[in-house]
Structure formats: structure tokens, C-alpha cells
Amino acid sequence: MRPLNPHPDRLLPADPGVRDLARAIYRSVAGAPIYSPHGHVDAAIIAENRPFGNPAELLITPDHYVTRLIHAHGIGLDQLGVKNPDADPREIWRLFCAHWDVFAGTVVRYWFESELNEVFGITVTPGAQTADQIYDQLSEQLSRADFRPRELFDRFNISVLATTDDPADDLAPHRALAADSSFGGAVIPTFRADRYMSPNLPGWKDALSALATTSGIDTESYAGLIDALRARRAYFKECGATATDTGILDSIAEPLPSAELERIHRAGLAGTATEDDATAYRRNMLYEFAAMSAEDGLVMQLHSGVRRNHHDASFAKYGPDTGHDLPGACDYTNGLRKLLNDFGTNPTFRIVLFTTDEATISQQIAPLAGFYPSVYVGAPWWFIDTPAAITRFRAAATDSAGFNKTSGFIDDTRAYCSIPARHDMSRRVDAAFLANLVATHQLGEDEAHEIAADLVARIPISTFRLDSYAK
Amino acid sequence: MRPLNPHPDRLLPADPGVRDLARAIYRSVAGAPIYSPHGHVDAAIIAENRPFGNPAELLITPDHYVTRLIHAHGIGLDQLGVKNPDADPREIWRLFCAHWDVFAGTVVRYWFESELNEVFGITVTPGAQTADQIYDQLSEQLSRADFRPRELFDRFNISVLATTDDPADDLAPHRALAADSSFGGAVIPTFRADRYMSPNLPGWKDALSALATTSGIDTESYAGLIDALRARRAYFKECGATATDTGILDSIAEPLPSAELERIHRAGLAGTATEDDATAYRRNMLYEFAAMSAEDGLVMQLHSGVRRNHHDASFAKYGPDTGHDLPGACDYTNGLRKLLNDFGTNPTFRIVLFTTDEATISQQIAPLAGFYPSVYVGAPWWFIDTPAAITRFRAAATDSAGFNKTSGFIDDTRAYCSIPARHDMSRRVDAAFLANLVATHQLGEDEAHEIAADLVARIPISTFRLDSYAK
Amino acid sequence: MRPLNPHPDRLLPADPGVRDLARAIYRSVAGAPIYSPHGHVDAAIIAENRPFGNPAELLITPDHYVTRLIHAHGIGLDQLGVKNPDADPREIWRLFCAHWDVFAGTVVRYWFESELNEVFGITVTPGAQTADQIYDQLSEQLSRADFRPRELFDRFNISVLATTDDPADDLAPHRALAADSSFGGAVIPTFRADRYMSPNLPGWKDALSALATTSGIDTESYAGLIDALRARRAYFKECGATATDTGILDSIAEPLPSAELERIHRAGLAGTATEDDATAYRRNMLYEFAAMSAEDGLVMQLHSGVRRNHHDASFAKYGPDTGHDLPGACDYTNGLRKLLNDFGTNPTFRIVLFTTDEATISQQIAPLAGFYPSVYVGAPWWFIDTPAAITRFRAAATDSAGFNKTSGFIDDTRAYCSIPARHDMSRRVDAAFLANLVATHQLGEDEAHEIAADLVARIPISTFRLDSYAK
Secondary structure, eight states: OOBOOOOTTTTSOSSHHHHHHHHHHHHHHTTSOEEEOSOOOOHHHHHHTOOOOOHHHHHTTTOHHHHHHHHTTTOOGGGGTTTOTTSOHHHHHHHHHHTGGGGTTSHHHHHHHHIIIIITOOOBOOSTTTHHHHHHHHHHHHTSGGGSHHHHHHHTTEEEEEOOBOTTOOOHHHHHHHHOTTOOSEEEOOEEOGGGSOTTSTTHHHHHHHHHHHHOOOOSSHHHHHHHHHHHHHHHHHTTOOEEEEEESSOOOOOOOHHHHHHHHHHHHHTOOOHHHHHHHHHHHHHHHHHHHHHHOOEEEEEEOOBOOOOHHHHHHHOSSSSOOBOOOOOHHHHTHHHHHHHTTOTTOOEEEEOSOHHHIIIIIHHHHTTOTTEEEOOOOGGGOSHHHHHHHHHHHHHHHTTTTBOOOOOOOSOGGGHHHHHHHHHHHHHHHHHHHHHTTSSOHHHHHHHHHHHHTHHHHHHTTOGGGOO | OOBOOOOTTTTSOSSHHHHHHHHHHHHHHTTSOEEEOSOOOOHHHHHHTOOOOOHHHHHTTTOHHHHHHHHTTTOOGGGGTTTOTTSOHHHHHHHHHHTGGGGTTSHHHHHHHHIIIIITOOOBOOSTTTHHHHHHHHHHHHTSGGGSHHHHHHHTTEEEEEOOBOTTOOOHHHHHHHHOTTOOSEEEOOEEOGGGSOTTSTTHHHHHHHHHHHHTOOOSSHHHHHHHHHHHHHHHHHTTOOEEEEEESSOOOOOOOHHHHHHHHHHHHHTOOOHHHHHHHHHHHHHHHHHHHHHHOOEEEEEEOOBOOOOHHHHHHHOSSSSOOBOOOOOHHHHTHHHHHHHTTOTTOOEEEEOSOHHHIIIIIHHHHTTOTTEEEOOOOGGGOSHHHHHHHHHHHHHHHTTTTBOOOOOOOSOGGGHHHHHHHHHHHHHHHHHHHHHTTSSOHHHHHHHHHHHHTHHHHHHTTOGGGOO | OOBOOOOTTTTSOSSHHHHHHHHHHHHHHTTSOEEEOSOOOOHHHHHHTOOOOOHHHHHTTTOHHHHHHHHTTTOOGGGGTTTOTTSOHHHHHHHHHHTGGGGTTSHHHHHHHHIIIIITOOOBOOSTTTHHHHHHHHHHHHTSGGGSHHHHHHHTTEEEEEOOBOTTOOOHHHHHHHHOTTOOSEEEOOEEOGGGSOTTSTTHHHHHHHHHHHHTSOOSSHHHHHHHHHHHHHHHHHTTOOEEEEEESSOOOOOOOHHHHHHHHHHHHHTOOOHHHHHHHHHHHHHHHHHHHHHHOOEEEEEEOOBOOOOHHHHHHHOSSSSOOBOOOOOHHHHTHHHHHHHTTOTTOOEEEEOSOHHHIIIIIHHHHTTOTTEEEOOOOGGGOSHHHHHHHHHHHHHHHTTTTBOOOOOOOSOGGGHHHHHHHHHHHHHHHHHHHHHTTSSOHHHHHHHHHHHHTHHHHHHTTOGGGOO
16 A cells, blocks of 8 residues: 655655755745636536535546546546536546546646545555545545635635636526625636637527527627627626636637628528538638627637547547547637737737647647737647646747736636645646756746746736736 | 767756756666667567677668668768678778767767666777777677577566568568467567558558468458458457557548548559559548557557658668758647547547657647646657757656556667667656656656656556566 | 846756756857858948947847837837837837837847947946836947947957849958958858849849949840850859848749740830749749859859738838748748759759748758758748757757757848847857756767867858958
């Protein structure tokens, strides 16, 4: 049985002199409140403050970072509980523990070690022998009042947690939390209208109907849809939103004439929109979203380039977000040229660009952010939110854009209990990066401390216009 | 005269604390047997156990890693003996030694230093002044019985050496070695059917004829060719093969209807197959190879993206593999989508993906291997089999796929005497990588030792299904 | 007030043992003369030796590396003096100092620190409080005789400074300097004929007229233009040129039949050349330039892949080179295949390839330079001329091409007073790289010292054929 005791200096540089510098920087921000401006936690969990379920349901089954690598070793997703309510949670947990070794060196392992130890007080390493013992300890704790979502929210020291929400959502949990004087944090919605962008996809018509119902605006025309979306953005702002999000494969924004838009919109309703129609419609919509952001000041987030649902059989059986989305290239420089020409220097407009394609950071995003006042470099996303990749990101982004045009850390997670571990990782890696600059005399030690503090507070607050929630 | 004495700690991290960790890890695997599951040594050399020729013939002329950089400094390939049997081997050796400085910092230099010192006992650095002395010492040794291929095989501590062979090959050397009870190692064939994939290339018809003769199966039809290939795969398996290899420019697999295949096959025989015909045929063949692997369990290796024979005049004069092949991009994610949809979760099927395009590792191969049970990340190939690139590879691959879905080191060499130096380099670089994880508390020291041991034995044995040869 | 005192060990590795090695290497080359084979200083400045203007005019307004990042924080380029002669230079300087923090971690900050301290003796860090004090000190110094261009040329210890010049330029300043026995340095022209490559661009006809006037050769035909360019190359050589430069978006060289060339040329004169015409004409011209270099031995430099003038409004208001050029991909391997097939092994021909796309270095340029005698790896350019990127460059280039096929450092600057800081940065980074090779026993310490010396003298002299100017 190996003990589980994450080292206080983990991720800090090995060189003793640099480690001393890094440790001091890290410690100065280790306890700072968490700003989480983008993620996928369900606000209802916090509003209702119901206890979490069993360990598998909380930590394994819904987390495709975890299930994918176990699947890669021959275990069916159903055995891990995906779309399989009959799976025994203890068996799922045993499977996970039996595969602990396949996560060696990965960031998933890193997060788990911090989370199991620091959130749940586990002191033995997962493995075939320890699976039941850990399961029992987790189960016991999850049943306790101090492990309910709101109590953890306080313990995690979260200032702002942004969720991701459909325009037709009534945001009742967000409103309930805002109205609840006993809740000190902020849980704010993010407007994500992906479903309305593709008139050839199943679900588009249903989305339009739901939106019409919620907004009271007819969405049978393109103009009506835009009016409805605009109205819902206003509603989201009232409910605390400061940002939108868009996740698409390509990143091309290109306005269309309104007659053409109405034609495609009608074709979509008639079920006759072609692939080309849908592409043109989507590219126009991306442009339209920028125009709206330039009006209402909601910060636009753009996540593009991911190729979704690579394995058809898994998609058919298990649905989306089950581990076979794959990184892809994106071309922000050309794709957003028109958009940035029209809105790039508009002080109301702001856009944060994310990528899973590392080359894009130094080649496109940082240089764009190093000229356009509206453009910010999004933190490394998804496949590249690891200690090694974040270090490379910091080097790549800083060269052209410095620190101030980066977004601050984004956890982008649905794994609520991993939020502290993820932000802590980021603070360690940034401390290490800054310490190396100090050790090589590229930055003064006092300034490094200031930047570390900025990266966890001033910078995310400023980038995402969170001033009214700042602590 | 500079002494040549490769440092026992070479390639280990400079930081004294990390070096201590790395040295312990390295030493624990330094003497482990070599598994070489992919390479280009000629099995006949070992079967016949004839003494090697002169130093130039052994170490310089056939090695395009070496000749290319000397050529880049203005020396003709003919002066280095390429397609020039009249060249004086001592003069070739002198040219090489006179260009020793141009290899500074390259992995070719690194391998040579290890090989000259550890295999041949050379203790002075090559240079104009030492060329003759080294040449004489090498020549003397190469004439000795203990420097014959089989004696070196034992001394190199090779467990398994896979060669690369044409389907029409009779594999007589492999069978002779297997039947020879005095030979303790395993030299196994690898089925490489590239020649049969392109009906518009010179040599395709000849290949078909040879295959028909060897297999006794008529290859005048596409169906016949497939039958013959399948039969030969079975024969290769009987002769010890556990894997196939395919080297193509693009990596697109796309099945065609059989009528269309037969049409193109006939056009190929008639000499009228177009470029488009050939492309479609090749892409179908790649898919077909996967289907066969899913049947017979031979591990499929895919080496794609290299642009061959860039300089026409050199190709015309010296033939292929003369130093002007160049790295290129490849798109496994899209190109293999159909193939992986059909076979990616089939437990019999297995595919190891190689690339010379570093971005592909973190963008495509590791994420694919991090979901599909059948996909493994091939070791860094050719232009990126250097200490610095292997370190980057390990970071890139581990993030998404951990250690267990990587292939283990592949030397991919025709330079027999460099095999120990190459594997030793890999063990040092991996030890350094693991030591850094330990030093930054991302991995326990005991686990790092286990992983180092796995990387040189369990992992290549398991990836390439070498269990029956394991020592 | 923070003191400004750049550390003598800045950019050297943090590990004490490696730092000792690096310091020794760095010190051995720190004072070596500067060879600057490519840049954008105006020769007239040196020839006329007029005092520089105010600090803003010298250090801020013309330097788009500086203005772009301040613009990215919402300051108009006009406020920084760009196309705005009415802007108060002291106010510009104050704006710059107030934004000092946004440059933290960037190479612009690094250069400024070295330059302000070592050239101008500034000992306080720029900031809102110190702006006026620094401005006054700079102004006082810029008015002194020992801060005039020629006095600085001597103080900077520049051996060769290459400028960039239009073929129609009379090179009077270069000739004046060459004829002036009181001037000990060499200021040599570089032939850059970009303006003549695109018959659809405004300015092409004017360029042709100017060239006809200067050369006395009729440029109304394509053949005439080529004759005129050839004549001017000869003139440039007489005036000391050893190289040409070409900056284009793509890097495709493809000869056209002369009838087609004459047709496009006429269309250009008639204002009817299409985009496709222009592309074909430009690609032919690139090939033609290589053919000329193969004749006259001028070293061809190729800078490709940059997407110019991304923001139309800024281009319209401020002109080119105002911070919104962006890195792009380039494909030298395919694009230059014909060119390298025809001239790549010609001993008179030489081409230095530059890129802003890091992947290109290991994927294309270094492998090409590792085979073709004519190809050299250009130093990292523009967005990647930073300490971190140069370190990555050195690793990437060395793997395939060693040190001897790289160009030596290129400052590529119009910021005259930053030249020493840039070369010093490069010497430090290369010393650190070499020290790491020594510390990991990949290179002997004596050889590392030799290579460091080569990188600052023998290598640029040899690559750019500067032998007659060598000191």
C-alpha cells in the first residue's frame, strides 16, 4: 500500500534555488479566492445543495477525461457506468482503482491525488487492494453535511463560478442563489447558443421552439431568432452573466445578406437546408454574436477546432462527451479577419480565443492579442491543460502578448470537486514559470509576486468583466 | 587529439539532485535485454554470420543519416561510396572524420561516440589526424571472430530483432535461425506490402508476379492479390512475425467496391492506371490491411507523412534512401476515421502510429491512443529520434496517453552496430524524463523505476505481441 | 522606484553548475564584433551622422514591436506618434513608461532594459514616476556628439551592417561610407526587389519606371525588367552587397514560359493583370531570382509566410509595418522543390530560409539544410526572436542541421540602438544552449567554446560571404 500524500512542493522546479523562489511565489497566492469564469458545473447542484451521490457517480462516470483512458485499455464505457444505471458503483470504482497505473504521468492522476487527499482526506494510493477502503471512506464523507455542494463552495473559497447555459434556460437556480442572502458566492450563467447555429442539425427546430416559448418572440424568421437571442442575452445579463461561449469546428465569421439568411432559415424549418447552407448560416451567426457582444459588452468566448464524436458506435451508444472528441486545427487569423476588422478595436467588444492546437497560441492567438485591444489569449484548453502544456503555453503566449492579455486560468470542468486541484495546479505552474524568469534575471522578484497575484484575481476579473463580483 | 570517453552520466539531467534520481533509474535498466520490434537489418547477415566489411562499408556509406549532412557541406554522395564501388573505403572514412565537427550537437554524433567507444573500444575522437588510426583499429576488429554478427547479437544482449520483409520473400534466413539451436535470440520478419499498393508505379507488376510465384496464387485479379497477401501473412506468422508495416505518404484508409478495385487492378496490369486510380487503390489497400490485421492479429504499424526523394538528380544517380526524404504532415484523425470506426475497438486489431511531425503526437496520435484500445503511440521516428525530441515526445504523449499506450523504443535502423547505442540513448532519456517527474513530485520514485522497467520490456512485448519471445 | 541594473548573468541557466559553464562560454564571445547581415537601418543615418531626434522618435514611434502591445491595451497608434507629427514626444514617452508593466516577460522589455542601461546609462526602471527623469536623461545624451550614429557604430563594435534597399536606389550613402577613410566599419546594401514581383499592385508601374531611369534599361517588357534587375544586382555587388532578400506570402517558385511572362507584364502595364496572373508572375520571379543568385553568387534570403496588414482601418490610417502583420505557415519543402532541384547543389547558389512558423524549422528548413549544400537555416525571425523561442530553435535546427548550416544571429531591426542588446541576447542564449549540451555530456567544453566563437564570426561570415569584411 503506497501512501497518498501530495508533496507541498509538487510541480515546483527541481533546482533548489529556483524552487525557493517558486515556493514563495506560490505560497503568496495558494490561498487566494477562486475565479472560475468558464465551466460546466450545473447551477442546480449548488442551488439545491443536495448531497452528492456515490463516488463513481461523482468522480468517474461523468468525467470523460477519466473514462477515456480506461476505455483505451479495453474496458467498455458501460462498465464504467456510462449510459448504464445498472452498473454497480463499487465495481466502477474498483475498475478505476485497478487502472490507477495507466494514469501515471497524466494530469488526471495529478488532479485525483490532490482532490482525494485534500478534499476527502484519503491517505492511501488507489489500487486493487485499496479500492474498497477508499470507496467506503468517500461514501461516508459524501453523506455528511459538510460535503454538500454549498459547504464545499465555501471551503473551496470560490468567489465566482460561471456555468454554461442555453438561451432558453430560465436560470432559476442562478436567480435563487442570487436571491439567497445566506449564500456568499456568485454563480453566474454563460450564454451559449451553439444549438441555434446549425439549421441542418436535429434539434435546431426544437431549440427554436423552446426559445420562442421562453422569450415570447417568434423565431420562425431569422430576424425573429436574432431578436429572441438578443432578448435572452439581456436576460442573462440581468441574471449576472458577463460572457457568452461558442464552440464550433471552424472559426470563420462571415456575414450574409438578410434575404439569404431568411432563405436558409426557412429551409432549415422545412428540413431542406443543405450542408453548405448550414455552414454559411453558422459563419454568419458567429459574426452576429460578435456584433451583439459589441453592443451589450458580454465577453465572447470562442472554443473552436475540436472534432467531435470520432467513433460513431460509441456516439450512438453513449452519446456526446464520451472521450472521442479530438483536437483539431483552427485558423483564427484568417477566419476572424472580417470580425476583427469590424469589431477588433471596439472598446465594448471583447473576445477570448481558446485552442487545443498549441501551435495556434504563438502563431495566431498571442499575436492577435498583441495588437487588437479586444482579443485575449484563452488559457490552454482540454488536451493541453496539463502542467507541461501550460508551461509551454505561458512561454508561447508571453512572447507576443505578455501576461496581461491572457485570460487567467480556466478550469472548464464539470467535475466540481476537482476545481481546487485544477486552480492549485495552475498557480503552481505559473509560480514555476515566474520563478524561472526571476532566476534567469528576466523579471524582478517583486514583480513576479505582483504578476502571480494578478493572474489569480485582477486578470480574470478584468478579462471577464467580473468587477462587481470581485472580493 | 581529443579523447573519446562517453560520460557515464551523459543525457542525464544537469541538476545534481535530479541526476541522482535519473542515474538510479537508468542503471536499473541499462543492462536489460533489447527488444527491437521494428528495423531494417538484413536477417541474412545474422543467419550467415559473415564478418562485416570495411569500416566505411559498415558505418558510413549505407547510413543516410551520416551521408546527408556531409553532403550538405558540399561532398558528393559518390565520394562517400554511394553507388560507387570504386571509392576507397579509407578515403571515405577520412572524409567522415574530417567532417566530425559538422555533427556537433546531433544525435548521429552521439550514437557514433557510444558505438565507437563501447562496441569498438576507440578512445580518440574522429578528426583529420585520427582518421587512419581509427580506421586501422576498426578494420582489425572487424576481422575478428568476436565481431561477427551473431557474436555481436549476443554481446548486444538482443532478445528480439524484427526485420522488414517483402511478402514474396521466402524468409529463409529467419527459418534457418529459428531452426538453429545454437542461436539463442529471435530474428523475426515483418510483413511490408508497400510495393503492392500502387498500381501505377514501376515494379508493381513485377511484385505481383513474384508474389504469385511464391504463393502459388494467381494475382491477376485484385481478389487474387488479396488472397495471396493473406496467405503470405499466414506464412510470415508461421515464421515468427507478429507485425506488419506500411509506409505511405498520406494516411487515408477508404474501402472501394470490389468492381472498382478489379477495374483499377486490370488498368494497372494494362499500364493505364491513372494517378487517381492509384490513390483510390492505395487507400483501399490500407483499409484492407487493417481488416486483415483484425483477422490475424498481426500488429499493424503505420509510418506515414514522409515526402520521399526530393532531389530528382540524386534519386536518378543514387536511388532511394540517400538523404533527401523530408518530413511531412499527416492527418491520422481524419484519414483513419473510417478504419478506426470499423476496427478501433476490435480486440484482435492493433495499430501503432508513427510520425515525423511532432505536432501530430499531442494533437492526434496520443488522443487517439487515449480512447481507442487498438491504437498505440509509436516512438518518435527518424528526424525526431533525438534526445531533445524524445523528451518532447514523452511529454506530449504522456499527457493524453500515459506510458502504457506508447510503443517502447524503436530503433528503426539498418545500422546494426548502432542498435545498443540507440536503445541506451532511449533508456537515458526516459530515465531523465521520469526523474524530472519524481523531482517535481508528479511520480513516486518506486513507480518511476517500475515504469522504466516496463518501457524496455513489458511495454514493447505487449504492444508488439512478443510474449512468446520474452526473456 | 525600481533600480534598473540588468544582471550580468541574465538568460544564463539557473542551475549553478550549468551557469558556470554558460558564463565562461558567454564571456568568451561577449565582446566580439557584431556581424549584422540583415536589417532595416537606413544607411543615410550613418553616412550623414546626424544626431538622433527625441527619445520617442528614436525608440517608440517607429518600432512596431513596441507600439503594438501598447495598442493592444487600448492606446491609439496616433497617440504613440504614428503618422501623427503633432504628438508630443514627451507624452508618447510617458505613455510608454506607463505601460512598462504590460511588457513584463517579453523580449521587448528585455531589449529595452539592456539598451537603456548599457547604451544610455539609465539606472531606474521606466514607470509613471520615472518617465520624465528618463526622458530628460535620454534627451541630454542624444544631443551629445558621442551619441551620434557613427560614434555608436564604433561603440557597438559593429563590423558589418547590411541594410535593405530597392534595386532603383543609388546607394549613395553606402558609397559615401565606403569612400570615407575615417569610417572603419562596413555598411553594405542588400538587394530587395519585392516591389517588382506583383504586376497587380499599386506601385509596380512606378517601380518599373524608377528602375528604368536608374538602370537606363527599358522595363516595358519582362525581359527588359530582368535585364535591369540583373544590371542593378551587379551594381549592388560593386557597392558591397553580398546578398538579396525577398519577402513574400507563399514560398512557391515556378518558372513560366517567356511568352506568358510578357503577356502578364503587358497586362500589368495596362492595369488588367488578374490575381492569378500576378501569382504566376511572382512565383516565376522567385525562381528567376534563384537563377540570378546561381549566376552572381549573391546569397538569397527568403522571408515568407507573414500575413501583412490584418487590420484594414489601421493600414488605411497608419500604413504598413504598424503591428498587425501576423505569422503564417509556409511550405518550403514543396514550394521550393523545383528551385532546389535546379539550383540546390550548385556551389555558387546559396539560400537562407527564414520562418515565423516554428514547426517549419524542424520539419522543413533544417532537414533541407541537412541535405542541400546551398540551403542554410535562417535565425528565428520576428515573432520568434525571443530567448525561449531561440532556445527551441537551436534544439530544432541542431537535430537535423547541426550548428554549421545555421545563419548566425540576425537582428532584422530598424531600431539601431537595440542592435547590441539583440546580439548580446543571442550570445547569452546560445551560451546557455551550449552549456546544457556540455553539462549533459553531449559536447566537450572546449568544443562548445569553439562553436560559440563560430556562431558570432565564422558562421555569419561564411553563410553571407562576408569574408572581405571579416575582422
